[in-house]
Amino acid sequence: NPFSNSPETLLVETAIGEQQIIALAEGVSVQVAANSSLKIVKGDVAHVTIEKGAAYFAAPADPAPSFAVQVGNYQVRDIGTQFGVSRGSGVVTLTVADGAVAVSSDTVSELKLRAGRGLQISEKDQRSRVFSVSKESVAGWRSGSLVYENTPIQTVAADIERTIGIPIKLDPALAEKSFSGILKIGNGSKLVDDFSRITGIKAEKRDNAIYFNSAP
Numbered sequence: 001n002p003f004s005n006s007p008e009t010l011l012v013e014t015a016i017g018e019q020q021i022i023a024l025a026e027g028v029s030v031q032v033a034a035n036s037s038l039k040i041v042k043g044d045v046a047h048v049t050i051e052k053g054a055a056y057f058a059a060p061a062d063p064a065p066s067f068a069v070q071v072g073n074y075q076v077r078d079i080g081t082q083f084g085v086s087r088g089s090g091v092v093t094l095t096v097a098d099g100a101v102a103v104s105s106d107t108v109s110e111l112k113l114r115a116g117r118g119l120q121i122s123e124k125d126q127r128s129r130v131f132s133v134s135k136e137s138v139a140g141w142r143s144g145s146l147v148y149e150n151t152p153i154q155t156v157a158a159d160i161e162r163t164i165g166i167p168i169k170l171d172p173a174l175a176e177k178s179f180s181g182i183l184k185i186g187n188g189s190k191l192v193d194d195f196s197r198i199t200g201i202k203a204e205k206r207d208n209a210i211y212f213n214s215a216p
Helices: 153-164 191-199
Strands: 009-013 020-023 029-032 037-041 046-058 067-071 074-078 082-088 091-098 100-105 111-114 117-122 128-132 145-152 168-170 178-184 202-206 209-213
Touching: 009 020, 029 037, 046 153, 067 082, 074 082, 082 153, 091 100, 091 111, 091 153, 111 117, 117 153, 128 145, 145 153, 153 168, 153 178, 153 191, 178 191, 191 202
Parallel strands: 046 067, 168 209
Antiparallel strands: 009 037, 020 029, 029 046, 037 046, 046 082, 067 074, 074 100, 082 091, 091 117, 100 111, 117 128, 145 178, 202 209
16 A cells, blocks of 8 residues: 555656556555556545546445545546546546546536546536447556547547647547547557548647648
């Protein structure tokens, strides 16, 4: 247990290509994706702040909340479940594999999200979009693949950006579109080309960023 004989707060930062699993009390765990930054505060309910990147949370089926997750302006309350959270490219994404979570903010009423559902929120204008997910697709990065089923392309772009560590700029015309498919992570070098090949979306690298454009 990383909290044994340690301060109450744990800072977790992972490099590109690195993952970490943090074991908490009572069978609760947090798996941190590559190129991510989290703060975890010990307690009966673990308080987790996601500064950037992604994490997968697993807690026993228990009516008492096991996690209180802060991601941007949004709070995610666990109700005995398994779920993934990511933050990047101005987008917060939540996907639930099992159980349920409750999401809220200072300006948005609480929304309950059950297994098999995902939620994407734009941090800029608070626009949200609910979509369907399979259990296998939630935090697929844990097993070396990014798995999508009609997932908003904004979320896909944020995942690719986090994985390769290069900013992704998305044509606004693509913001409402979705993507289905499997992208093998490997060392990350083929992710952009594979995504471009599958979707037909043009990828152009300039100014230390990659631009996804809808037009040829």
